[in-house]
Amino acid sequence: MAGHATGHKTGHDRRSPGFWLLAGFFSLFVLFMYGPMLVIFTLSFQGPEGGLTFPMRGFSLHWYQELAKGLGVVDIAAALRRSLTLGIAVMLATVLLSVLAGLAFRKRLVGASVLFFVVVASLIMPSIIVSLGIGLEFRLLDGIIQWGLGRLGAEETLANYGTAMGLYTSALGAHLTWTLPFGLLIMFAVFNRFNPAYEEAARDLGATPWQGFRHVVLPLIAPSVIGVGMFGFTLSWDEIARTSQAIGDVNTLPLELQGLTSTVTTPSIYALGTVTTLVSFLVMALTLLLVLILKRRSARRTPA
Structure with a gap:
């Protein structure tokens, strides 16, 4: 009987040729996705005499030290601060x-379907077209502002006026056209599964609408809110088009980083790419940690 059970288990666990074919294809797909990242990570640790290709010449943190000193006329620290602050602003607005x-x-909202498709439509539009459109809108806005200042006689203000485009105006709007549809899709899915009986019970116990929500x-x-925030930051963090x-x-x-690819010919650019990628991984790790903490806190509050 034990032999029969063992034989049955062995037969059940035997993998078909199709399984190994799909497993091999999936492994190649993962390698294709993450292989370039691993190559960049590895080459960023080249020695002082190392170049942009294999074979590696030594192993050191030399190019990270060079990155800390700066890359020519590019102020990496200022660009990093701008990306971080813009990513945080996009994250908060998206959430x-x-x-x-x-x-x-x-x-029930009048025109809810039309409004939804208008918001999601930005996902199917080419990113560069969205960017060009927003840029043209703000150039028109600049013209209107300059015309208004001229009509008001504010010559000094007009002379010092530059543009309304910036991190927290046009760039923020451009990034929201990319992050907000994802946030909406996630929250719509969450609320479609949400049981309103919980809110009704809270109201029956005397809670106000704000107390019920909070x-x-x-x-x-x-x-899910934390997940939306992670999407908002990471999508903004590496957005170019x-x-x-x-x-x-x-x-x-x-x-x-895109501009440096044509001027920097040392592994410093790989070190910069590694740092930016690690920031994304750090945000995802913090997100998972927060979700885990919330789940454990919820489990402790739930009576056995």
């Missing part, structure tokens, strides 16, 4: 607007 829209779409709804949707024509006179770190 706030996505949650509010998710709450609003739970009710103490009942928000704790239940908190992991939608930023290129809509940021004005400054550059974010991805734009500086």
